[in-house]
Structures are given as structure tokens and as C-alpha cells.
Amino acid sequence: MSFVRKAVVAGGLCLLLLAPALAAAQPAYDVGKADKRYMKSFLAMYPKVAQPPTLDQYATVARFDDLFMGEKLDRTMKDSTNDEGTLAWWLTYYIRALDDMYRVTGDVKYLHSSLKIVRAAVNCTDDKRGIPLFNRTIVPTWGSPKYAERGRCALVVNTGLICAALFEFLLTARTASGFDASLGIERGIIADTALKAMRVHERQWRAGPEPGAGRYIGMDQENMYEGKTLPANRISAMGWAHWMAFKFNGDPALRDRALAVGWYLRHRMVPAPDGALYWPYQLSEEPVQGEQPRDKILGEDTSHAGLTMALPFALAGDGQVFTREDMARIAKMVTNGLARLGNGVFLGDITGNPYSKPERIRFISNWLPLAEYDPRIAKEVVSFFLNYRPNPDPIALSSLIVFQKRP
Numbered sequence: 001m002s003f004v005r006k007a008v009v010a011g012g013l014c015l016l017l018l019a020p021a022l023a024a025a026q027p028a029y030d031v032g033k034a035d036k037r038y039m040k041s042f043l044a045m046y047p048k049v050a051q052p053p054t055l056d057q058y059a060t061v062a063r064f065d066d067l068f069m070g071e072k073l074d075r076t077m078k079d080s081t082n083d084e085g086t087l088a089w090w091l092t093y094y095i096r097a098l099d100d101m102y103r104v105t106g107d108v109k110y111l112h113s114s115l116k117i118v119r120a121a122v123n124c125t126d127d128k129r130g131i132p133l134f135n136r137t138i139v140p141t142w143g144s145p146k147y148a149e150r151g152r153c154a155l156v157v158n159t160g161l162i163c164a165a166l167f168e169f170l171l172t173a174r175t176a177s178g179f180d181a182s183l184g185i186e187r188g189i190i191a192d193t194a195l196k197a198m199r200v201h202e203r204q205w206r207a208g209p210e211p212g213a214g215r216y217i218g219m220d221q222e223n224m225y226e227g228k229t230l231p232a233n234r235i236s237a238m239g240w241a242h243w244m245a246f247k248f249n250g251d252p253a254l255r256d257r258a259l260a261v262g263w264y265l266r267h268r269m270v271p272a273p274d275g276a277l278y279w280p281y282q283l284s285e286e287p288v289q290g291e292q293p294r295d296k297i298l299g300e301d302t303s304h305a306g307l308t309m310a311l312p313f314a315l316a317g318d319g320q321v322f323t324r325e326d327m328a329r330i331a332k333m334v335t336n337g338l339a340r341l342g343n344g345v346f347l348g349d350i351t352g353n354p355y356s357k358p359e360r361i362r363f364i365s366n367w368l369p370l371a372e373y374d375p376r377i378a379k380e381v382v383s384f385f386l387n388y389r390p391n392p393d394p395i396a397l398s399s400l401i402v403f404q405k406r407p
Contacts, residue, residue, distance in 0.1 A: 034354035035341060042345055042358040046388035055382055058392075059400035061105060068097070068394045073113055080120035082142035087124070088158035091117050092165035093363075097394035099172040100402050108179045111172065118169050121162055122193045126154070135220055141197035153221040156201050156230055157307075160237030163194040164310070167244035191248060198241055204230075207260065210287055213267060214260035232268075232283050232300060233307040235261055240311040247318075262311055262321035269330075270297055276332035278351055279308070294337065299351035302338050306366030313369050324373070331374040334367055344383030364389075365399035378403065 076094065079086050098114035101107070126133070127140040134151030141159045145152040170190060173180045180187070206229075207214045216235045218225025229235075239261030246254035267287035269277040272294045281300040300308060309330070316322040337352040338361075339345070346364055348356030364384050371378035385392055385400060392400070 031354070038347065038354040038356070038358070039341070039345065045358045049387050049390055052386040055386065055400065055404055058386055059397060059404050061101070061401065064101060064394070064397050064401060067397070068094070069109075069113060073116070077117065077120060080117065081124045081129075082144050082158055082162070083146070085144055085146055085158065087121055087142055088161040091121070092161045093393065093395040095165040095169055097398035099168055100395075100398035102172060102176065104398075104402055104405050108176055111176055111179050114169055118166060118190060121166060122190055125193065125197065133220070139200045140193070141200045148222045150220075150223070154200055155221055155234070156204060156216045157234035157237045159197050159201060160234070160239070160241045161307075163198055163241035164237065164244050166190055166194040167241065167248050170248050171244065191245075194241070195245065198238070198245070201238065205257075209285065210267060212260060213264040214257070215264045229283070229285065231281050231304070232265060232279060233281075233304040236265060236308045236311040239265075240314055243311060243314050258311065258315070259321060262315045265308070265312060266321055266326065271329070272297070274332065274336050275329060276336050277326065277329040278333055278337065294351050295353075297351050299337065299349040299353060301349050301356065301360040302346060302364075303360050303362040305338075305350045306363045309366065327370065328373045331370040331377055334370055334377050334380070335374060339377070339380040342380070344380055344385075344387045346380070346384060363395065365396040368399050368403055371403070
């Protein structure tokens with residue numbers, strides 16, 4: 001699929017109906033003009049900072065404390081449920097940021113703050129609140145009425161995000177012996193809450209189609225995914241939760257589930273002639289065979305793609321499934337695709353399609369781990385925040401502080 005056709009897809013159904021006319025009207029794809037149009041919309045959303053700070057000025061522990069600790073955290077937690085997706089799509093990132101800050105500073109105040117969110121998550125599962133899903137069942141996970149046409153449902157991606165954060169907290173707590181000991185029986189309650197939530201989705205698991213791989217299908221959620229394999233970012237989130245749970249309790253069944261999801265993702269990444277790996281939002285049912293040029297791939301949006309990479313990053317860090325060569329090829333996806341314009345400008349999908357939308361580039365700090373494989377990525381990520389994001393979110397600021405203080 002060319003970038004011209006991708007512009008039609010991005011534009012919605014009305015443009016899709018006009019595809020023949022558009023194709024006739026634009027026989028030649030002008031990359032330069034399309035990039036200029038994207039830059040205009042990018043700068044409208046992210047105006048350039050007149051006097052950008054240095055990283056030393058931007059990413060400080062004092063600034064994190066001022067922006068995100070104490071009363072600021074308490075205000076954020078006024079809604080700690082997942083009814084509006086707040087727990088999965090905001091507070092879990094806060095937990096990870098606080099864990100980062102403990103690892104950087106060794107100050108347990110960050111773990112105590114993280115524990116506030118963890119306790120709120122444990123106490124607001126649907127079974128504890130007595131809230132049924134649209135099908136009248138009450139489940140021990142975090143439902144939401146926000147996403148599906150049918151009403152309140154339990155999504156794999158939400159459960160995965162929340163449980164991965166809970167286990168990351170427990171793993172981080174282990175490195176603080178005094179704090180960990182103070183958890184007492186609460187440690188087991190947190191882990192059991194997460195494992196029960198993950199088991200809610202067991203009926204959605206499907207092994208295969210190739211040996212050693214597996215994925216989750218949609219059931220009792222959005223109509224469009226009923227009985228179909230869920231998008232890459234959703235199954236990665238649950239695989240990530242399984243890997244973090246395995247690292248916490250050593251259960252080989254959790255390990256095998258995470259590895260199966262990892263192989264499913266890896267087999268469906270598309271090699272391109274430029275040496276990178278790309279993938280679409282909805283992966284192919286069967287493993288990918290052969291190469292495709294970058295501009296023929298309908299790449300996943302940059303925001304969701306960062307979550308798709310959560311499990312690969314975790315597995316690669318532990319020497320599983322994703323090799324260093326794989327990660328180098330994914331790093332090339334960043335430099336050749338979503339960050340191809342340079343100077344901290346990111347495009348809205350991973351192939352660098354200029355018809356993508358700048359509002360789809362959230363959580364740019366998710367790509368920082370790839371700096372290990374190509375230092376240019378750190379330069380682009382840091383440049384984005386210094387030049388275009390004067391007000392970072394917690395996970396972005398903590399990630400930059402971790403990066404800044406790396407050995």
C-alpha cells in the first residue's frame with residue numbers, strides 16, 4: 001500500500017469512497033510537499049520552544065518531585081478506577097515512573113507513593129465494587145464502559161497494562177529490602193489480584209497458528225474483534241504482564257505464555273529492504289514471508305506501537321525471542337520511519353507516513369530503550385522533549401532522568 005493510499009485510509013470512509021478520483025488527481029507522490037504539510041500540523045500541536053533547555057535543566061529529580069509528587073499525585077488519584085481507562089492508560093504509567101525514580105535515587109518515598117496507586121488498583125476490581133459487565137457477569141478485573149458498543153467490558157489490553165505495572169512494582173520493591181519486608185502479606189494480595197485478573201482472559205487464549213506461538217482473540221468486547229485476533233499492542237500488553245509475573249514468581253506456565261506471544265509478534269514483523277522491521281496495527285494471521293518496502297506497509301500508529309514493543313523490549317532484555325539483530329532492525333525502523341524527519345520531529349505511524357496524525361505520537365519516551373542499539377534514537381527522543389514538550393508526563397520525565405543518569 002503506497003503512502004497515497006495510506007492517506008486515503010487515514011482520512012476515513014468519505015475519502016475512501018473518493019480513492020479512484022484521488023489516485024487520478026495525484027499520479028505522483030510528492031514526499032517533500034507531504035512532509036511540509038505534516039510539519040505544519042506537527043508544529044500546530046507542538047509549538048517549538050523559543051529557548052530550549054538542556055537535558056540537565058529539563059530532567060531533574062527536583063522537577064519530578066515538584067510536578068508529580070505529594071498533592072499532585074493525590075489530585076491525579078481522584079479517579080483511580082478504570083471506568084474511563086484512567087487506571088490502565090495513565091496511573092500504570094505513573095507507577096512505572098515512580099519505580100524509575102526509586103531505581104535512580106534509592107529513595108523509598110517513591111515506592112510509598114507507588115504503593116498508593118497499587119492499593120487503589122487492588123481495591124477497585126469489578127468484583128470488589130460489585131459492578132457487572134454488559135453480560136451480567138462480575139469479574140475480578142477492571143472493566144470499563146468506554147470502549148465497546150455493548151457496554152461495560154473487560155479488555156485484554158487494560159488488564160495487561162495494569163497487571164504488568166503491579167508486578168513491576170513488586171519486582172522493584174524486592175530491591176528495597178526494608179520496604180519489601182513492610183509489605184508483609186500485602187505482597188501476596190497484590191500478586192494474587194493480578195493473577196486472578198489475568199485468568200479472566202484465559203478463555204480468549206489461542207495457541208498457534210504456528211508451533212510455539214499464541215495470541216488472544218476478542219470475546220465480549222468490541223463487535224469488530226469478536227472471535228478475531230486482537231491487535232498487536234493488546235496481545236503484547238498481556239504477554240508483558242505474563243513475563244513480569246514469571247519474573248516475580250518463577251511459574252513456567254507464565255513464562256511459556258509470554259514467550260508464545262513474543263514469537264507470535266516476531267513472526268509477523270515485516271522485513272523491509274531498508275534493513276528495518278515494520279508491522280501494522282492488526283497483524284497478519286499467518287507468519288510474514290518475504291520483504292515489503294516501507295511505503296507499502298500500513299504501519300501501526302506511533303503511540304500504540306510503543307506498547308506493542310513492551311513485551312519485545314522486556315524479552316530482549318532477558319535474552320529471549322528477540323535477538324540483538326532484531327532490536328537493531330527495530331531501531332532502524334525508528335530512524336528510517338517514525339523519526340525520519342530528524343531534529344526531534346516524530347511522525348504518527350512507524351513507517352513515517354506523512355499523512356499520519358501528530359496526535360498519534362504519545363509516549364515518545366517508550367523508544368528510548370532502542371538507544372542501546374542506535375544512539376541516534378536518544379538524540380531524537382531528547383530533542384523532541386527539549387524542543388516541543390516543555391511539560392512532560394511522569395513516565396517521560398522519569399525515563400529521561402534514568403537515561404541521563406545511566407552509567
